Amino acid sequence: MTNSLDISDLKKTYPGGTEALKGVSLSVKEGDFYALLGPNGAGKSSIIGIIGSLVTKSSGSVKIFGVDIDTNFTQAKSMLGVVSQEINFSQFEKVIDIVVNQAGYYGISKSKAIPKVENILKRLSLWDKRNDQARTLSGGYKRRLMIAKALIHEPRLLILDEPTAGVDIELRKEMWAFLKEINEKGTTIILTTHYLEEAEQLCRNIGIIDRGDIVANTNMKDLLGTLNVQGFVLDLEKPLHEIPKIEGFPLKLEDPLTLIVAVNKDRSINSLFIELSNLNIKVKSMRNESNRLEELFIEMVSAND
């Protein structure tokens, strides 16, 4: 199977001297749902900018389905759709005109574009607002319009740079369902996000970038499998005033009714409950302390310090 994206030794140094990418190499398989994670300023947007021709690279190569963006620009770009982080359409144009024009920039004539536009706008609940000026749309609808624009030419590779930033939970879930659907139909999706839960829920493979270097590029399940310790929050029936001591289970009392415990991968959680029962501490309910991926992410980025 061909790779939908091949990045090789990609370097970018900005005019001020900031080295944003220090030789990134990355491959994403066709049909994949890939998450690219990293803290602010790690180089995620630089990579996406270079793929989308919004940023000039210092060196290295980028291929989309094996087609080099430098030597076969037109063919490579025809297969790509990009949803940028910031709103990038004319605020004074009508929704329908923006999407029809975008189709035109990809060589699709207006007569051929109209049915596609109707389809995508209806799918993203934008059809009723097609004659509204883009500036009158709410933040959520503007995001939908960005996605409609990026998909109008039916790209084989879709890249989304933090698509759900600042979007409410309902719309975020709706977008997740939509992205899953188009991925199932064959579109390769690469996603950058700050919501690690989003990456964990949607993506099969993951790359973690920090300070211009890829620090992990693996399968999501394998990555989560490397997690040694997991935190649990225990809601207690009766308040505690001092931290109980149980060997092998470091405990922390967040408040008199909440106990936090770090459980090592090789320990059984049953033994913890036995010990707690012995101490006459009754647990009302239990939940994960935080997102597992978040712990791993912090661990990896800290290891790179």
Add this chain to the structure above:
Amino acid sequence: MISLYLILIFILFALAFTSSSLAKARNQSQALWFWLTLIFPIAILFIAIKDTKEEEIPINSFNTSTALRTLITREIRRFLRIWIQTLVPPAVTISLYFVIFGSLIGPRIGTMDGFDYIQYMIPGLIMLSVITNSYNNVVSSFYGVKFQKSIEELLISPMPNWSILLGFVIGGVVRGIIIGIIVYFVSLFFYPSFEVVNPGLTILVLFLTTILFSLMGFINAIFADSFDDISIVPTFILTPLIYLGGVFYSINILPDFWRNISMVNPMLYVVSTFREGMLGVSDVSIPFALGMIFSFIGILTGLCLYLLNKGVGIRQ
């Protein structure tokens, strides 16, 4: 695409024949001007084709002419949508010029190069409007898309750089020509007996001027970082040069020193050549002026494509 190239070739040869017939009328080498006129646009075409040659190997579904047509249509719609800001003001301003300098003060001035002053002023005022409007159209539109970030729509798309440049320039050319026609009809209202001496040269210069100043506006927009930057050049450089470039007077009435200074003003060549077309009088050599205009178009086109390929002002 083939039909587009055929039209371009036809325009090129039409320009070359116009230039050589003008040279003949002035007892200059026809062949020299024919080839000179042909070489610059061919050089521009060569740069444009070279830019896309390797890009267009497997076009697949991508159609450059559709993309270009979309951009041109958007550009034309943009200034037509805001016609009160773009098409009406030149008509109003020029009417005031005609009322004050033509009808009220003009008769006191008498004649200029043997023409009524209002008649002499018409080509200059048309050029004044055409230059400022084609320049402003491109500078404001291209800076506008940069400011709103909607330039990303074009940069992310498969459109080659030459087609982006051509789309914006044609937008400026169309607006410039529409404004030229509007001002011409306004001038007929004030001077109904006005007749164009050489329509071919007039149309040629009108067309070339709009291309030249659209390219200048494009370069201004590329380097602009704020709205101040897009008004500095038109206000402090372009307008003074146009006003001192023979819009309202013939440089023959100036003392030698100021006449020589005026000869280095590029606007003089544009305005004078246009006046030659409309009235048959000029302060400069027409083949030389046309050669200069073609040269500048060639140089500025090359510069625009170089800046776009380098990503200056549009890519990080």
